[in-house]
Amino acid sequence: MTEFRYLKDVVTLTCDQDKCIGCGMCAVVCPHxxxxxxxxxxxxxxxxxxxxxxxxxxxxxxxxxxxxAGEGCVRGIINELLGIEGPCC
Amino acid sequence: MNSPLTALPMxxxxxEGAGSxxxxxxxxxxxxxxxxxxxxxxxxxxxxxxxxxRLGHFRxxxxxxxxxxxxxxxxxxxSCPNTDSPVLVxxxxxxxxxxxxxxxxxxxxxxxxxxxxxxxxxxxxxxxTFGTEELVDRIQASRLHEVVKHRRLIVPxxxxxxxxxxxVKQYSGFSVHYGPVMLEDLPAYFRNGNxxxxxxxxxxxxxxxxxxxxxxxxxxxxxxxxPVILFFLLxxxxxxxxxxxNMLIVHGLPPSLAVLSGIIGGTIFTPLLLPWxxxxxxxxxxxxxxxLLFLLVLLPxxxxxxxxxxxxxxxxLFICLAVSSWFGMAFxxxxxxxxxxGVRKEMLIGLPLQFAALTVxxxxxxxxxxxxx
Numbered sequence: 001m002t003e004f005r006y007l008k009d010v011v012t013l014t015c016d017q018d019k020c021i022g023c024g025m026c027a028v029v030c031p032h033x034x035x036x037x038x039x040x041x042x043x044x045x046x047x048x049x050x051x052x053x054x055x056x057x058x059x060x061x062x063x064x065x066x067x068x069a070g071e072g073c074v075r076g077i078i079n080e081l082l083g084i085e086g087p088c089c
Numbered sequence: 090m091n092s093p094l095t096a097l098p099m100x101x102x103x104x105e106g107a108g109s110x111x112x113x114x115x116x117x118x119x120x121x122x123x124x125x126x127x128x129x130x131x132x133x134x135x136x137x138x139x140x141x142x143r144l145g146h147f148r149x150x151x152x153x154x155x156x157x158x159x160x161x162x163x164x165x166x167x168s169c170p171n172t173d174s175p176v177l178v179x180x181x182x183x184x185x186x187x188x189x190x191x192x193x194x195x196x197x198x199x200x201x202x203x204x205x206x207x208x209x210x211x212x213x214x215x216x217x218t219f220g221t222e223e224l225v226d227r228i229q230a231s232r233l234h235e236v237v238k239h240r241r242l243i244v245p246x247x248x249x250x251x252x253x254x255x256x257v258k259q260y261s262g263f264s265v266h267y268g269p270v271m272l273e274d275l276p277a278y279f280r281n282g283n284x285x286x287x288x289x290x291x292x293x294x295x296x297x298x299x300x301x302x303x304x305x306x307x308x309x310x311x312x313x314x315x316p317v318i319l320f321f322l323l324x325x326x327x328x329x330x331x332x333x334x335n336m337l338i339v340h341g342l343p344p345s346l347a348v349l350s351g352i353i354g355g356t357i358f359t360p361l362l363l364p365w366x367x368x369x370x371x372x373x374x375x376x377x378x379x380x381l382l383f384l385l386v387l388l389p390x391x392x393x394x395x396x397x398x399x400x401x402x403x404x405x406l407f408i409c410l411a412v413s414s415w416f417g418m419a420f421x422x423x424x425x426x427x428x429x430x431g432v433r434k435e436m437l438i439g440l441p442l443q444f445a446a447l448t449v450x451x452x453x454x455x456x457x458x459x460x461x462x
Contacts, residue, residue, distance in 0.1 A: 006426055006431045010430045011428050025254065028246075028267055028287040031270055032291065033091055051427060052428040053215065054215075055214075055249035057248060059252075072422065072431060074421065078440075
């Protein structure tokens with residue numbers, strides 16, 4: 001199976017090692033296996049594959065993960081650039 | 090009132106009637122009976138899809154009536170579930186609901202349909218309609234506590250974008266278990282003791298999935314592209330020095346073909362050839378597909394009997410590349426691996442270039458038309 005890779009070094013994903021409790025929920029919900037749990041802490045081993053869906057942040061009970069989540073939708077971004085409140089797709 | 094609902098910190102005001110008892114109607118054409126439960130008659134559905142279901146799927150794949158292809162939210166019984174049967178959570182897009190019940194052939198379970206306004210699980214989760222609040226409300230509205238003895242929900246993994254498992258537990262008492270990404274993996278997931286293999290947690294984007302998206306992409310592109318084509322045809326017809334139809338065909342047809350080639354490049358070639366087209370940015374991939382289409386469709390016109398000026402011939406290339414790059418870029422919205430900030434970055438570069446190319450191409454073509462009169 002082809003593994004797709006999008007642009008490098010663009011995503012806003014961060015993971016605070018001090019707050020992380022190593023529960024592993026981020027590794028469960030991530031559809032691109034960005035996280036693995038090593039030494040009872042979540043590690044962003046494939047950060048460039050992150051698609052900023054925000055599932056990890058939403059399901060992190062410790063609030064250790066931040067990401068500017070959103071749909072990468074052209075119309076939504078045009079609305080944003082024009083400063084219009086509008087639907088995405 | 091001291092329900093869990095009042096304790097939930099809402100981003101928005103609670104919708105009217107949220108959480109008050111409500112079962113889906115039995116009068117929906119895919120409902121094939123009902124199940125008596127302590128809370129009332131729960132509509133029953135089967136795994137077999139009817140001809141009318143499949144016709145509906147074909148319709149929405151072509152972007153016809155997609156917004157209204159819904160099932161009523163609430164609790165459904167698939168086959169003959171009992172108080173121990175699993176509860177699966179899904180969206181009220183009928184295509185999603187149908188594919189879910191079809192995938193569960195031979196299983197009995199409860200299906201809790203959230204009101205996602207007819208949008209699929211992943212997109213609705215991104216918008217927040219497939220989310221913690223709606224899930225907690227829907228559990229309450231369906232009196233799920235009285236229908237099943239256990240307190241477990243199987244939520245699609247891609248729904249995690251909108252659902253916070255720990256909050257659902259806190260406000261409803263139900264624990265969320267994330268099922269596989271793809272519903273086709275559900276039987277294997279159940280056989281495996283409700284465990285998803287690592288591969289079931291990955292969202293891939295195989296050829297088959299990219300292929301089924303093409304009709305919707307084409308229909309949406311035509312909505313934008315047809316007015317542009319009309320502009321070229323009519324401008325050529327009205328402003329030429331020869332007869333309306335002669336001018337329309339000789340000078341109006343090539344830029345129209347350029348727009349069409351751009352649409353085909355961006356909405357058919359880009360999705361199909363996605364992994365093999367060089368580059369990472371979709372606008373780049375789209376432009377390369379546009380170039381290929383240009384070589385196939387428009388270059389042959391260079392040797393036509395009609396002698397086009399080099400200005401006019403060049404205008405077609407600009408138009409074709411601008412259009413295909415734009416629709417290639419638009420495919421990021423349907424893809425499964427592009428990020429918000431990635432798309433934003435490529436748009437900041439791509440959008441001005443596409444706009445410039447379309448403007449330059451159009452001005453060149455109008456100038457050539459004016460010079461030829």
